[in-house]
Amino acid sequence: AxxxxxxxxxxxxxxxxxxxxxxxxxxxxxxxxxxxxxxxxxxxxxxxxxxxxxxxxxxxxxxxxxxxxxxxxxxxxxxxxxxxxxxxxxxxxxxxxxxxxxxxxxxxxxxxxxxxxxxxxxxxxxxxxxxxxxxxxxxxxxxxxxxxxxxxVPPPRNWRLDLGSEVSDLTNGLGDWTDSSAGIAYRLSPRTTISGHARLATRFGHTDVQMEGRIDQAFTPTFSAYALAAVTPDADFLARYSIGAGVSWQVLAPAKAFGPFSLNIDTRYDNFADTSVTSIQPWVQACILDGRLGLSARWVHAEDDTGTVADGYVLRADLAVTERFNFFAGYADAPEIDDGALVPTRTVFGGISFEVSDPLTLRASIAHEERPTFDRNIFGLGLTARF
Known part of the structure; x- marks a missing residue:
């Protein structure tokens, strides 16, 4: 024509x-x-x-x-x-x-x-x-x-339940650590989610129970923030109380070849019996291959109340192998906050997640951690249910 x-x-x-x-x-x-x-x-x-x-x-x-x-x-x-x-x-x-x-x-x-x-x-x-x-x-x-x-499209599931447990095998005859958690989250609106989290950890014969509350707010489709507070009654090795906040800004929208690309920062203050630690972690995340591969790089900066400073980084890749099967792997050379001490730690980690059905996802992870006084092998299992 x-x-x-x-x-x-x-x-x-x-x-x-x-x-x-x-x-x-x-x-x-x-x-x-x-x-x-x-x-x-x-x-x-x-x-x-x-x-x-x-x-x-x-x-x-x-x-x-x-x-x-x-x-x-x-x-x-x-x-x-x-x-x-x-x-x-x-x-x-x-x-x-x-x-x-x-x-x-x-x-x-x-x-x-x-x-x-x-x-x-x-x-x-x-x-x-x-x-x-x-x-x-x-x-x-x-x-x-x-x-x-x-x-x-099925009706939205506003509730989310997360359960997880880790067992750590320590070298040099130091025994095992365990770390289990349960979290429940509720979406108040498409932009606002509140959640609670309980953690049960054991180390060297001591047990700590930590409770955490958190709120996540999306102000726009590209900018969101969160705030949290946690407390550990009768703490032996975890922080007596903690406060944290963070923001995420998507600077590039998803595109066929590249994106989204986001700038993020996490901050946290942990108060222990003998000291306190402040950490700041800016990080970037980018997706490629139609969003199937996500790459992130995180800088870790921590400082205690005596002026001791430790820095490090975490690199991670997330791959959507299929619509239901996902894989992640990474490497970290960053300080670990252990009973208020900044312990230099190197870690190789990886894991998988499998969406059994629309509301149920299973997870498994493994990591090898090297510290100055011992090594640590970590094995974890978890699940997420939405309802």
Whole structure:
């Protein structure tokens, strides 16, 4: 059709959408530009460039283009739908809901707006209301694979149970250490999770029980933080109390070849009977191979209240071998905080996790640790259940 009518803007836009949905982004952008060269104010071509920016993950560019269209065509239903979709990517659920509701008011049989309303409600944690919107959209578009896929998503599991146990074999006839833990977490909202954690550890005939509380908060899709506090009554070797906090910032969004890439930092203060230790651990994480391989590097800096300083690093790789089977391995040359002392330690570690079913994951790990006075072999098992 384009060969027969090279300046047919309808054909140029239609072809741009086809090749754009096939991820031939440069070719699609060129077709939209050709249409705009013929008709500079052509709304369909401008909307096509917005969709192209969304497909490419360029949310700021999509926002700027959409604001430009809405400034001249505030009641354009397609532009409102796209505005809602971009607001969802920005985690601005108030604006997203307002745009989809306005589009639906202008066009009551707009299935795309109903799907968008469902997506907003799901993002806000109201799965039942989301399903109601999806069913309304499906009534307008029977057999829609896009809507049926959303309805097939199981209801969210807001509870998570983590159980784990480690046994350490010490050289030089020093016996065994054990370290067991149980944690329960509840997702208050899609952005907020609270959790509690209990730890039972034994060393050289002494037993400590530590209790920890933690809150995780995602402020935006790319920035999150956490805070924790822990206490050990009648502590023999663990910290009497601890406080910690950390942040994570995703500086690059996921892409086909590379990403996401995040900058992180963890901080902690541990108070022992005879001393206290402050540690700071900035670290970076990057994913490649469509996100299947994650690589992280962590710098460890620790200092006690006498001014003794120790530094080190931890390197780790996580590989998703299959959808259910994951493997990790790493090496650390970093100080270990042991009863308030900063002990230089070298560790090689690795492990696997297997998703038995959607709610149940099993884990196993092994590590070899070298200290100045003894070596330590660590064997661990654990599970995670979601409900």
């Amino acid at each position: 384009l060969k027969l009518s090279p300046k047919n803007t309808d054909v140029l836009v239609a072809l741009g959408l086809v090749v754009g949905s096939s991820q031939r982004f440069d070719e699609a952008d060129h077709l939209f530009d050709r249409a705009l060269a013929i008709k500079p104010a052509l709304l369909d071509a401008r909307l096509g460039k917005i969709r192209l920016a969304i497909w490419q993950g360029e949310t700021p560019r999509a926002r700027a283009l959409t604001d430009g269209v809405l400034a001249t065509a505030p009641d354009n239903v397609e532009a409102l739908d796209l505005d809602g979709r971009i607001a969802l990517l920005e985690a601005d659920y108030t604006r997203a809901g307002r745009s989809f509701q306005r589009a639906l008011a202008l066009e009551p049989r707009n299935a795309e707006a109903l799907v968008g309303i469902g997506d907003v409600r799901r993002a806000e944690g109201d799965d039942e209301a989301a399903r109601q919107a999806y069913h309304q959209a499906l009534a307008l578009q029977p057999g829609s694979a896009d809507v049926e896929q959303r309805l097939a």
